[in-house]
Amino acid sequence: MGKIITIDEIQEGMILDEPVLNSFGQTLLNKGASLSHRHKIVFQTWNIKSLKIKSDDEESENEFSPEQLELSEKNLKMKLRWQPRNLVEKDLYNTAIILFARHLFSDQNKIKVSY
Amino acid sequence: MDTIRIILQGIENFPTLPTIYYKLTEVMEKPNSTANDAAEVITKDQSASAKILQAAHSSIYGFYGKIDSISKAIFYLGFEEVRNLIVLLTLIEILPNNKSNYFINPVEFWKHSIGVGIITRNLGSIIGVNKLENYFVSGVIHDLGKILFINYLNNEYIKVIRYVNENNVGLTEAETTILGINHNVAGEMLAEKWKLPISMKSVIRHHNSGLIAGEVDTLVGCVHIANIAAQMFGFGNTTIGKVPEPNMEVWNKLNFPKNTFSSIMDKVYREYYESLALFKV
Numbered sequence: 001m002g003k004i005i006t007i008d009e010i011q012e013g014m015i016l017d018e019p020v021l022n023s024f025g026q027t028l029l030n031k032g033a034s035l036s037h038r039h040k041i042v043f044q045t046w047n048i049k050s051l052k053i054k055s056d057d058e059e060s061e062n063e064f065s066p067e068q069l070e071l072s073e074k075n076l077k078m079k080l081r082w083q084p085r086n087l088v089e090k091d092l093y094n095t096a097i098i099l100f101a102r103h104l105f106s107d108q109n110k111i112k113v114s115y
Numbered sequence: 116m117d118t119i120r121i122i123l124q125g126i127e128n129f130p131t132l133p134t135i136y137y138k139l140t141e142v143m144e145k146p147n148s149t150a151n152d153a154a155e156v157i158t159k160d161q162s163a164s165a166k167i168l169q170a171a172h173s174s175i176y177g178f179y180g181k182i183d184s185i186s187k188a189i190f191y192l193g194f195e196e197v198r199n200l201i202v203l204l205t206l207i208e209i210l211p212n213n214k215s216n217y218f219i220n221p222v223e224f225w226k227h228s229i230g231v232g233i234i235t236r237n238l239g240s241i242i243g244v245n246k247l248e249n250y251f252v253s254g255v256i257h258d259l260g261k262i263l264f265i266n267y268l269n270n271e272y273i274k275v276i277r278y279v280n281e282n283n284v285g286l287t288e289a290e291t292t293i294l295g296i297n298h299n300v301a302g303e304m305l306a307e308k309w310k311l312p313i314s315m316k317s318v319i320r321h322h323n324s325g326l327i328a329g330e331v332d333t334l335v336g337c338v339h340i341a342n343i344a345a346q347m348f349g350f351g352n353t354t355i356g357k358v359p360e361p362n363m364e365v366w367n368k369l370n371f372p373k374n375t376f377s378s379i380m381d382k383v384y385r386e387y388y389e390s391l392a393l394f395k396v
Contacts, residue, residue: 019378022177050385079347079354079357079358081357081358082360082361087373088371088372089366091375092343092347092361094376096376099380099384103349
């Protein structure tokens, strides 16, 4: 899992973990690109405020514990009447587990959930 | 009075869109009109102008720092989206957060709707739609018909919820069976009365399937997927019964990359929370 940083935090050699798009949806820089200060200027021109880089940081690597993710998945399964049938649905399903975990376990966005 | 008649009467009595919306439509329909002509109409309504500028300046559209006038809002967002924002701002006034209801909490309704708008625009972007005008607001107002139901139905709707839970069917099917009309059809009738653009009417009517006359439509297909994704992501809690299955035809036609959702996840998450603050949800 990557880590979100602001443009000011860009350091030479950081690896982009998701593409940077401009406001027209065009890709400015692809995932996997190595960042430089030159990119910072391009991002500022397009008013890009933040981006996601690859990180070994333990905190961002493990945003949630396996138990938390399991609980989130259990909740998701209860809400659905279907199971993923292709890769994009699998990606949707896995993304939902993480985003729903943020609702459940992030301090700012706690919501009530019944099990 | 039967439910259909209550809804039809509700549509008849429902507040109209502000005059500025129709004046803007007139300007847009004149072949020689410019962005300045439209800006002149909008700036006469100071309250609407301020709100449009605030929305146009937000992260939803990503033009940070560039939009400091209505003319620029029209330039960057497009005529249609600026006009769409008038519809959205009106609806938020019609269904304020504090209106209580047995079956749909308005705060959760708006959270879900805004989540769908944000995801719709991001999906359009990821599959390379050139003209993203319409994508945000169309996503937000897909459940227009539910606003009618929240305003005019209460006890009748409890039967619908019971029917969904007891028979494990979709909401629109249950609405049609119990009420004789579903929120998609009711919403389209209101959209017709308001003379909303045809693209929006299609979204309101067909977002459950993603298809218009059996064919996948890009905007309607994106809203179809976004509606399901927002429920799965916990953006608002309006799901009655279970979250429906995406239409396989939409996946096949729109060719989403296999990492679509993981690649937009953080962007969508940030924009969602910023938008809730913007629209005071």
